[in-house]
Amino acid sequence: MSHTLIARSFFGTTMGFHIIFATLGVGIPLMILAAELLYQRTGDRDYSVMARRWTKGFAVLLGIGIPTGTIAGVQLMLLWPGFMTFVGKVISLPFQIELYAFFIEALFMSIYVYAYDRLRPWQRIASVSLVTLGAMASAVLITNVHTFEDTPAGFKLVDGRIMDVHPWQAFMNPSFVDQAVHVAVSAFMTGAFFIATIAAYKMLKQRDYIRIYTFHRKALMLSLAVGGIFSVLTALNGHETAQGVAQWNPEKLAAAEGLFETRTHAPLAIGGYVSEKDQDVKYALKIPGMLSFLAGNRFDARVKGLNDFPRDEWPPLFIHVLFNGMVGIGFLLLALSVIGFIWNKILRRPAFPKIMMWGFVASGPLAILGIEFGWIFACTGRQPWVIYRVMRTEEAVTGAGHLAGLFTLFLAVYIVLLIAALLVLYFLFRRHPVANDLPPSSGKPESL
Amino acid sequence: MHIADATLAVIILWTFIFVYAVAASIDFGAGFWSMLYMNRGKLGASEMANRYLSPSWEVTNVFIVLIVVSLYSFFPGANDILGSTLLLPGSVILLLLAFRSAFLVFSHSAVEKYRRVLTVISGMSGVMIPALLILVLPVTHGTFIHAVNGVKLLDFSTLFMSLSFYAFTGFAITNTLYLSSLLLADYARVAGDQEAYRVYRKSAIGLGPFTLLMAVMIVVALQNDADWLFLRLQGNFFWLLLAVFAFLLGYLALFYSKKGKAKPGVPRASVVLTIVQYLLAGYAYGKAHYPYIVYPYVTVAQGFTDPNTFRALSISYLIGLMLLLPGFIFFWKMFMADHRYIRADKDSVDDRGNK
Numbered sequence: 001m002s003h004t005l006i007a008r009s010f011f012g013t014t015m016g017f018h019i020i021f022a023t024l025g026v027g028i029p030l031m032i033l034a035a036e037l038l039y040q041r042t043g044d045r046d047y048s049v050m051a052r053r054w055t056k057g058f059a060v061l062l063g064i065g066i067p068t069g070t071i072a073g074v075q076l077m078l079l080w081p082g083f084m085t086f087v088g089k090v091i092s093l094p095f096q097i098e099l100y101a102f103f104i105e106a107l108f109m110s111i112y113v114y115a116y117d118r119l120r121p122w123q124r125i126a127s128v129s130l131v132t133l134g135a136m137a138s139a140v141l142i143t144n145v146h147t148f149e150d151t152p153a154g155f156k157l158v159d160g161r162i163m164d165v166h167p168w169q170a171f172m173n174p175s176f177v178d179q180a181v182h183v184a185v186s187a188f189m190t191g192a193f194f195i196a197t198i199a200a201y202k203m204l205k206q207r208d209y210i211r212i213y214t215f216h217r218k219a220l221m222l223s224l225a226v227g228g229i230f231s232v233l234t235a236l237n238g239h240e241t242a243q244g245v246a247q248w249n250p251e252k253l254a255a256a257e258g259l260f261e262t263r264t265h266a267p268l269a270i271g272g273y274v275s276e277k278d279q280d281v282k283y284a285l286k287i288p289g290m291l292s293f294l295a296g297n298r299f300d301a302r303v304k305g306l307n308d309f310p311r312d313e314w315p316p317l318f319i320h321v322l323f324n325g326m327v328g329i330g331f332l333l334l335a336l337s338v339i340g341f342i343w344n345k346i347l348r349r350p351a352f353p354k355i356m357m358w359g360f361v362a363s364g365p366l367a368i369l370g371i372e373f374g375w376i377f378a379c380t381g382r383q384p385w386v387i388y389r390v391m392r393t394e395e396a397v398t399g400a401g402h403l404a405g406l407f408t409l410f411l412a413v414y415i416v417l418l419i420a421a422l423l424v425l426y427f428l429f430r431r432h433p434v435a436n437d438l439p440p441s442s443g444k445p446e447s448l
Numbered sequence: 449m450h451i452a453d454a455t456l457a458v459i460i461l462w463t464f465i466f467v468y469a470v471a472a473s474i475d476f477g478a479g480f481w482s483m484l485y486m487n488r489g490k491l492g493a494s495e496m497a498n499r500y501l502s503p504s505w506e507v508t509n510v511f512i513v514l515i516v517v518s519l520y521s522f523f524p525g526a527n528d529i530l531g532s533t534l535l536l537p538g539s540v541i542l543l544l545l546a547f548r549s550a551f552l553v554f555s556h557s558a559v560e561k562y563r564r565v566l567t568v569i570s571g572m573s574g575v576m577i578p579a580l581l582i583l584v585l586p587v588t589h590g591t592f593i594h595a596v597n598g599v600k601l602l603d604f605s606t607l608f609m610s611l612s613f614y615a616f617t618g619f620a621i622t623n624t625l626y627l628s629s630l631l632l633a634d635y636a637r638v639a640g641d642q643e644a645y646r647v648y649r650k651s652a653i654g655l656g657p658f659t660l661l662m663a664v665m666i667v668v669a670l671q672n673d674a675d676w677l678f679l680r681l682q683g684n685f686f687w688l689l690l691a692v693f694a695f696l697l698g699y700l701a702l703f704y705s706k707k708g709k710a711k712p713g714v715p716r717a718s719v720v721l722t723i724v725q726y727l728l729a730g731y732a733y734g735k736a737h738y739p740y741i742v743y744p745y746v747t748v749a750q751g752f753t754d755p756n757t758f759r760a761l762s763i764s765y766l767i768g769l770m771l772l773l774p775g776f777i778f779f780w781k782m783f784m785a786d787h788r789y790i791r792a793d794k795d796s797v798d799d800r801g802n803k
Binding site: 059060062063064068069073074075076077078080081082085088089090093096097098099100102103104107108110111113114115162165166167398399400402406410413417420427428431 | 502503504506507509510512513514516517518519520521522523524525527528530531532533534535536538539542543545546547548549550551552553554556557558559597598599601753754756757760761764765768771772775776778779782783786788789
């Protein structure tokens with residue numbers, strides 16, 4: 001492996017590990033907020049119990065999310081000093097503002113957890129709202145730096161020197177809004193499906209205890225409602241985002257769809273793999289004209305192919321698989337929500353069939369997998385650039401060595417932390433089963 | 449008087465470093481005391497440290513990110529040299545920080561059997577972090593940097609063999625423990641927990657002289673390893689003298705007893721005076737170090753960011769501060785000044801000495 005590739009794998013692993021916890025860190029507070037609001041509205045103690053139990057689990061996840069976020073922030077400087085020198089001059093605003101978001105999140109998270117009993121209901125709701133807002137804002141702001149890398153703006157390069165810097169223009173770079181919305185709504189979706197996973201699993205395991213079954217059923221319905229809304233929004237916004245890619249980073253879309261020759265009526269390739277030798281996507285299902293339609297809203301829209309770009313500026317062709325994976329999971333989750341909605345609200349069936357329940361169980365891990373695919377696609381699809389057509393990744397990397405050894409060490413630590421967190425969560429909830437938290441009889445008794 | 453933007457930026461940065469140094473000393477120190485007294489069966493003192501730590505570690509942690517982000521926002525020109533020289537020590541700090549934070553959180557949720565081992569890992573890694581963090585200072589003195597194929601790297605063997613290494617790490621550890629025991633003594637006094645107060649006051653009294661000794665050792669080390677800084681520090685002798693004076697007052701405040709009070713000491717005054725001591729010494733050190741970020745490679749002016757970016761950052765600082773201030777005040781009220789929190793579930797158990 002080359003020095004740059006090791007550095008990329010190293011940083012990519014840190015990010016890949018961190019985004020699991022960062023995404024849940026955005027999504028779960030929204031679920032806690034929803035449960036708190038429902039509690040205030042319905043007076044049903046079950047929702048209060050949900051909020052408190054989710055908070056306990058969330059606190060454990062923060063134990064990894066916060067240090068890995070710190071690692072990511074510092075590793076940017078340690079591994080990519082060339083890039084960060086550029087960032088410092090042009091696009092440091094989002095990093096700076098992100099810190100205020102961190103502070104808001106940290107302050108009010110502590111207040112919500114450790115001052116819970118001393119807060120009035122509206123103060124609790126305000127605290128969780130601020131935690132959600134802070135978490136979402138930090139996701140949006142770090143995405144801002146990412147979109148600057150895709151669509152740099154707000155500066156001029158004169159003989160390799162950065163001139164005429166306008167930080168707010170850099171901030172409002174063309175792909176910012178679409179991608180930021182994409183990251184935020186998909187994180188809300190992921191948090192909801194993560195809860196759905198747990199609730200559905202518990203329902204399958206605990207059919208005999210009506211009281212506990214009912215509790216988890218409420219949690220499942222809440223998470224499906226939130227997950228459903230945000231999976232629709234993710235899909236709608238995903239379309240916008242893809243059109244942005246077509247406009248601003250055409251070679252990324254061309255590689256994602258394995259399109260070699262520029263053409264109108266370009267087909268959408270689903271599945272298969274991209275073969276440079278055959279100049280085609282092998283074993284793919286092709287929908288004629290669909291790529292043109294998606295990229296330009298008309299079947300005769302011209303879509304640029306890879307051969308229009310110098311070979312050394314092509315992204316790696318395997319991103320087709322990642323792109324398919326992300327979109328496929330998105331549609332699967334959307335279908336799951338829609339069918340669930342029809343089943344429950346329109347057909348008014350009280351219980352879901354077993355196969356759907358297992359679908360819900362799978363939804364959380366699938367959503368996280370989709371997030372991973374999406375981020376790896378977005379960053380690998382930008383290669384060989386770290387800043388699109390401004391700076392190549394190998395110009396950004398550190399001159400210091402020892403990267404392979406450090407990479408191994410960090411990887412080992414991430415694995416240890418992950419195992420430790422899973423064990424802690426397992427023992428925490430085994431020792432405090434939901435039966436202990438539930439009031440003897442709460443709310444309206446529900447028939448199954 | 450007109451202050452250059454770059455100078456203003458470095459003052460802001462140094463202020464953040466100062467705030468973090470104080471907050472982190474208390475934070476990491478509290479983690480260590482919580483571990484130590486848990487193992488020694490002094491549960492009141494251990495619980496007191498936890499009570500401080502639980503809500504605050506997350507907020508403290510944001511400050512270290514704030515320092516790094518401010519550094520690369522304000523002085524991107526220093527990224528290359530700091531990135532390559534600090535790659536290894538920085539990575540070790542990050543790993544320790546990961547263990548420390550994760551296991552601190554896990555220890556609160558874990559079953560009794562594992563709580564002890566998690567607390568020990570978290571407490572021990574926590575106390576090593578300040579020792580490594582402070583090494584950034586001797587690195588910026590330039591003595592331990594050498595160039596290999598045009599890349600500036602840290603010369604570890606020279607660093608480990610130097611007096612600077614031992615003086616700075618010793619300074620960091622003793623002061624972390626000293627300041628945190630002072631603050632926890634004050635916290636215990638607010639809580640009315642006399643036993644915990646006695647424990648932390650005793651620790652502080654034992655540690656105080658060593659912190660001064662280490663400070664003197666740093667000055668000696670500078671004379672050996674960083675002549676340029678030592679000479680410039682002599683010009684700020686007055687501030688250093690004031691710092692020693694503040695230390696002595698703070699230390700003596702541990703022994704001062706008001707009439708009618710059974711237990712001697714005014715811990716609040718000790719905390720404040722000790723922080724004043726760091727402020728004075730930090731000012732002297734910073735002034736001597738200025739204008740170098742990394743001597744002699746990068747000055748403040750050479751590393752400075754684009755002026756437009758600096759302006760935008762400054763405005764964002766002002767707005768951010770105004771937005772955050774109410775949050776910080778509310779936080780302070782909830783955890784540092786609310787007796788219901790600090791005394792919680794102690795009234796019935798440990799409160800015998802009180803009233």
